[in-house]
Amino acid sequence: MIEMDEMKGRGKRGLLRVVFGRTMFFLLFIALQLAFFFWIYVWLDNKYQAWGYGSFALISAILTIHILNEKQNASFKMAWLIPVLLFPVFGTLFYVFVQLQMETKIFAKRIAEVQKRTDHFLEQDTAVYERLSRRSRRNANLSLYMKKSGGYPTWDRTNFKYFPLGDEFYTDVLQELQKARRYIFVEYFIISKGILWDSILKILEQKAKEGVEVRILYDGMNSFSNLPHDYPKELEAKGIRCRIFNPIRPAISTSQNNRDHRKILVIDGHTAYTGGVNLADEYINRKVRFGHWKDNAIRLKGEAVRNFTVMFLQMWDVCSKKPDSDFDYSPYLDTGDYFHSPELDMDGFSIPFSDSPIDGEPVGHQLYLDIIYQAKKYVYIMTPYLVLDDDMITALTYAAKRGVDTVIIMPHIPDKKSAFMLAHSYYTELIEAGVKIYEYLPGFVHSKTFVSDGEKAVVGSVNMDFRSQYLNFECGVYIYENPVVEQIKKDFDETLPKCVRMTEESVEALPALHKFCGKAMRLIAPLM
Numbered sequence: 006m007i008e009m010d011e012m013k014g015r016g017k018r019g020l021l022r023v024v025f026g027r028t029m030f031f032l033l034f035i036a037l038q039l040a041f042f043f044w045i046y047v048w049l050d051n052k053y054q055a056w057g058y059g060s061f062a063l064i065s066a067i068l069t070i071h072i073l074n075e076k077q078n079a080s081f082k083m084a085w086l087i088p089v090l091l092f093p094v095f096g097t098l099f100y101v102f103v104q105l106q107m108e109t110k111i112f113a114k115r116i117a118e119v120q121k122r123t124d125h126f127l128e129q130d131t132a133v134y135e136r137l138s139r140r141s142r143r144n145a146n147l148s149l150y151m152k153k154s155g156g157y158p159t160w161d162r163t164n165f166k167y168f169p170l171g172d173e174f175y176t177d178v179l180q181e182l183q184k185a186r187r188y189i190f191v192e193y194f195i196i197s198k199g200i201l202w203d204s205i206l207k208i209l210e211q212k213a214k215e216g217v218e219v220r221i222l223y224d225g226m227n228s229f230s231n232l233p234h235d236y237p238k239e240l241e242a243k244g245i246r247c248r249i250f251n252p253i254r255p256a257i258s259t260s261q262n263n264r265d266h267r268k269i270l271v272i273d274g275h276t277a278y279t280g281g282v283n284l285a286d287e288y289i290n291r292k293v294r295f296g297h298w299k300d301n302a303i304r305l306k307g308e309a310v311r312n313f314t315v316m317f318l319q320m321w322d323v324c325s326k327k328p329d330s331d332f333d334y335s336p337y338l339d340t341g342d343y344f345h346s347p348e349l350d351m352d353g354f355s356i357p358f359s360d361s362p363i364d365g366e367p368v369g370h371q372l373y374l375d376i377i378y379q380a381k382k383y384v385y386i387m388t389p390y391l392v393l394d395d396d397m398i399t400a401l402t403y404a405a406k407r408g409v410d411t412v413i414i415m416p417h418i419p420d421k422k423s424a425f426m427l428a429h430s431y432y433t434e435l436i437e438a439g440v441k442i443y444e445y446l447p448g449f450v451h452s453k454t455f456v457s458d459g460e461k462a463v464v465g466s467v468n469m470d471f472r473s474q475y476l477n478f479e480c481g482v483y484i485y486e487n488p489v490v491e492q493i494k495k496d497f498d499e500t501l502p503k504c505v506r507m508t509e510e511s512v513e514a515l516p517a518l519h520k521f522c523g524k525a526m527r528l529i530a531p532l533m
Contacts (some may be wrong), residue, residue: 188273
């Protein structure tokens, strides 16, 4: 009886925490705002009836002309035109609400200011560029684009190690963290308590006690799904500095749609990691969610790490409430004699890059297109999501039609059913053109990897969908003629036998509702 009473007591306390907790208040405020916008919509809709069709048809026509002349992807234009033309009141109200978001404009201005102040830390080494030009004029042109549009220079003298599974990344990163002497920077989309994060945090805490500067930056979504709201204070008590990117607030704002999806870990300015792996147990298969989790990561040692060091510090600056001493990046970029190490004398070039949804330049998207269009023999892709715009569909189908072995590996067990239905809606068109699509039978693929012609590859956080390529902050590394490219190709070759090839018949055999929902969602795919 005593145990039963205790259980009832804990149940009541748990219910009270839900009812009077932060999440409930958050949902309440959101509901009130939605109710207010619904009232405005009803009021305008009544005016629509009173003023007649002509007035709102004129507004809709003017707005349509404006959207068609905007500088943005055609798929986004179509996603806006449908509600504006079919539902003039709702579509117009929604469009105006999105475009008048001052918070997004203020955030964009802050990012631009930080980048302007720190551009001189990312100057292109002319000797490296000249060596690349002699090797490949096409890749030199890509290097120019990545520097001009993304802000990040090309490097050589960088040693790479590729991890085809998060399990292997986990072991390596614990060893490298133990070697830190000056600082450790951690920036991840997802951080969740468990075996992986607890192991890393234990080392970070010990390093902080030894005088190593430790900074952690994570996306604000974690505060609702993975970590306590006051987790930064908990870390500060351990001697670890912490900031949250774009904390979730109880206010309807389009800025909440732009998340920090990057995965960056930097040690002492000479070692860095990126890839698809987040800091949670499912990424190292210590927690089963969607079958076997196929993910990857890559480690850099050498001069290219400078790009990741600067991009972390830039985002750290952006997330500060007021300017601080982080403006002087120089101490963090001084690596002493490390770059004279013989182990860095490896062939090839690399461009660690970041992609921002604020500047209107989809760097990751353009990089993927460049690889596909330049491919001569093959282009192999791993991605958890497949939500494509017309440019990407054209590039993939054109590659296949001109004889390039174009292969995509997708999950067979999805993490999001809606994204899976949407992905399947593209299969038939791609397969008809000759693109080969496989699904990973053991479970979920979370790798975001391109490899082509045995000479170039990309490993990073950029998915093959609108959210990654247009809405999130992302990162990755482009690699050209480095020996690690062959390791990435080997991972693809070893993964393929574990997959089932999709055909027109297998797509046709999918449930009718599944196919219909996928096709219907393409209407709003850019806004999902």
